[in-house]
Amino acid sequence: MSLILALETSCDDTCAAVVGxxxxxxxxxxxxxxxxxxxxxxxxxxxxxxHLELVNAVVDDALRRADATLDEIGLVAVTQGxxxxxxxxxxxxxxxxxxxxxxxxxxxxxxxxxxxAASFLRGVGSHPPAEPIMxxxxxxxxxxxxxxxxxxxxxHDGFDVLGRTLDDAAGEAFDKGARLLGLPFPGGPAxxxxxxxxxxxxxxxxxxxxxxxxxxxxxxxKTSLLYRVRELGEDATRARAADLAASYQRAIVEALAARCxxxxxxxxxxxxAIGGGVAANGPLRERLGALGVTVGIPxxxxxxxxxxxxxxAARYVPAQPFxxxxxxxxxxxxxxxxx
Numbered sequence: 001m002s003l004i005l006a007l008e009t010s011c012d013d014t015c016a017a018v019v020g021x022x023x024x025x026x027x028x029x030x031x032x033x034x035x036x037x038x039x040x041x042x043x044x045x046x047x048x049x050x051h052l053e054l055v056n057a058v059v060d061d062a063l064r065r066a067d068a069t070l071d072e073i074g075l076v077a078v079t080q081g082x083x084x085x086x087x088x089x090x091x092x093x094x095x096x097x098x099x100x101x102x103x104x105x106x107x108x109x110x111x112x113x114x115x116x117a118a119s120f121l122r123g124v125g126s127h128p129p130a131e132p133i134m135x136x137x138x139x140x141x142x143x144x145x146x147x148x149x150x151x152x153x154x155x156h157d158g159f160d161v162l163g164r165t166l167d168d169a170a171g172e173a174f175d176k177g178a179r180l181l182g183l184p185f186p187g188g189p190a191x192x193x194x195x196x197x198x199x200x201x202x203x204x205x206x207x208x209x210x211x212x213x214x215x216x217x218x219x220x221x222k223t224s225l226l227y228r229v230r231e232l233g234e235d236a237t238r239a240r241a242a243d244l245a246a247s248y249q250r251a252i253v254e255a256l257a258a259r260c261x262x263x264x265x266x267x268x269x270x271x272x273a274i275g276g277g278v279a280a281n282g283p284l285r286e287r288l289g290a291l292g293v294t295v296g297i298p299x300x301x302x303x304x305x306x307x308x309x310x311x312x313a314a315r316y317v318p319a320q321p322f323x324x325x326x327x328x329x330x331x332x333x334x335x336x337x338x339x
Contacts, residue, residue, distance in 0.1 A: 002074025009091030010083025077314030144276030145171030163214025198246030
């Protein structure tokens with residue numbers, strides 16, 4: 001069976017992967033742009049320029065690690081959106097060029113569907129090649145810097161939204177909280193490291209309740225941290241930074257876990273998968289693992305943005321033949337994969 005070559009450039013990671021038509025992971029290369037650390041966040045124009053510099057080398061590396069050549073590629077896949085338009089266009093243009101040069105079909109993939117499809121990969125971590133991480137039906141929590149939602153996954157080619165954040169995504173809440181505590185970017189991992197030395201019960205930060213359905217909100221907990229930092233003052237905040245981080249992290253984790261539990265009850269399912277950068281958070285993984293249901297958690301490198309998940313989703317996306325995809329464009333927002 002021919003191989004799938006996928007590209008993912010929706011934000012600041014330049015990614016390429018090679019996956020078999022049966023979902024077996026052959027290679028997954030992620031090149032992170034550390035240059036954004038100096039700005040406290042991703043600068044779209046800088047991200048786009050770095051994608052241009054890195055994308056060819058990343059594709060070559062993915063092929064080398066897969067011990068494959070372009071002659072063995074039968075399908076090219078790429079993230080079409082949502083994301084930073086300039087960054088996405090680099091990936092889309094590169095994918096179109098690779099596919100058109102060889103007359104190959106191209107699959108345009110929605111980024112969120114990619115996070116769901118990470119669970120369809122085979123040969124990942126301790127999983128043997130014949131076993132995917134998770135197969136439908138299941139509930140999936142997608143939690144990242146730009147998106148937070150709960151999905152009911154009944155099929156491979158799409159999902160139904162059960163609930164979503166009404167304001168900040170969970171990853172944004174982590175990053176903004178980290179900034180309030182004077183931590184470097186990216187804030188989520190930095191806050192998690194600091195929280196290891198703190199007491200999660202030291203401060204009572206709010207967990208949003210009373211929202212309609214399975215929706216989430218993180219604006220309140222972020223504002224609560226802001227007020228607490230102002231009350232304590234600079235010196236006391238520095239002295240109690242670990243406790244603040246641990247308590248803040250606990251509030252976010254509890255909000256996500258509570259909604260996952262409600263979603264499982266609502267659907268009658270006992271199978272949960274997670275995806276998105278926040279899924280790499282250790283306390284969240286532990287908390288969801290204690291829900292008493294089957295939990296499929298991809299390795300951390302498949303939770304953050306990566307091209308392997310795009311290749312996985314591409315197996316269930318109608319591929320466009322050459323030259324139909326030459327006019328393909330990227331989109332910044334919207335969720336094409338939603339049913």
